[in-house]
Amino acid sequence: MPGSVQEFMATMVMAPQALPLEQAVALVQERYGLEARARRLTGERDENFRITAAAGGEYVLKVAHPAEDVAVTELSTAALLHLQRADPGLPCPRVIPGRGGEIWCRFTDAHGRERAARLLSYLPGEPLADANPTRALREACGQLGGRLTRALRTFGHPAAHRVIVWDVRHAGALAGLLAELPACPWRAAAVAVLARIVPRIDSQFAALPQQVVHNDLNPRNILTHAGELSGIIDFGDLTHTAIVADVAVAAAENIPADCSAGGGAAADAVRDVAGAYHALVPLSAAELALLGPLVAARLVANVVVHEWHLQRNPAGEHYRPLTADFIRERLQIAAQLSLGAFQL
DSSP states (O other), rough: OOOOOOHHHHHSSOSSSSOOOHHHHHHHHHOOOOOOOEEEEOOOOEEEEEEETTTTHHHEEOOOOOOOOOHHHHHHHHHHHHHHHHHHOOOOEEEEOOOSSSSSSSEOTTTSSSEEEEEEEEESSSGGSSSSOOHHOOOOHHHHHHHHHHHHHHHGGGGGOOOTTSSSGGGGGHHHHHTTTOOTTTTTHHHHHHHHHHHHHHHGGGGGGGGOOOOOOOSSSSSEEETTEEEEOTTTTTTTEEHHHHHHHHHHHOOOOOOSSSHHHHHHHHHHHHHHHHHHOOHHHHHHHHHHHHHHHHHHHHHHHHHHHHHHHOOOOOOOOOOHHHHHHHHHHHHHHHHHOOOO
């Protein structure tokens, strides 16, 4: 199911009629037999609810966007079940089966829309984004990412071969989104970075080792406890892509927010993550040669998709406006990293 970036972007814009809390509570009671209360969480495409059961225990109810193909809903659920078998010690959510043993369910919401939902265990901990970034934590992210990639090595699913804007192989599609954002701060800088990296990605990416990967190891999806990493959440961007793309995403996302261009600090942060990943999943010279452009692609995507989402979905709560200075710094870092090759 390859699809298109445009089809994927349709799942980024949530209809204004969100699922009421009372329907989330009723769904959990009917399909999972849990008397509970619900609290809404944010989400880029899913609607997410923290479920607290009256008898004890906490869960996350994830309700898919109405435009999402049910095969995509099944993809992340199947991956979590695979990880539980392949590496039981990985700190990932567990799939909670329904009363009939089903791993996800279909229902009709109050507005007559067919929706898919699944219930997962709730992982305690604080987002890594709330911790002080250190080299040790970045290396731990790389190690956790490598371990996760190894566990997913034997996993396959037809829906993994989808087109998703967050897969850096599709960096060229960002130019089309930029065309819809004439007022985007530092737009010309983003265009310039894309002009440099897209030809290299388009010509070299397909020859690199590929498999299903998490594709979104950002500090909001990694949990910490007592100064150590304690969990990985949000498998919604799971996709079949180059292994080094997963490394690039994790590395780009763990460049500190206050990091500025120049001085080599951003490149050092990339090496921290990529080096630890490389220790578990060795990367070839060809993969390392494309690491810089792929990190740059993720940095540009973070700006462009963010701005696109804010324009198209102003009522959403998942994204907050970026300052023009932050956008400028991220694009300068992207330009800097797009030029160099990494050695680990």
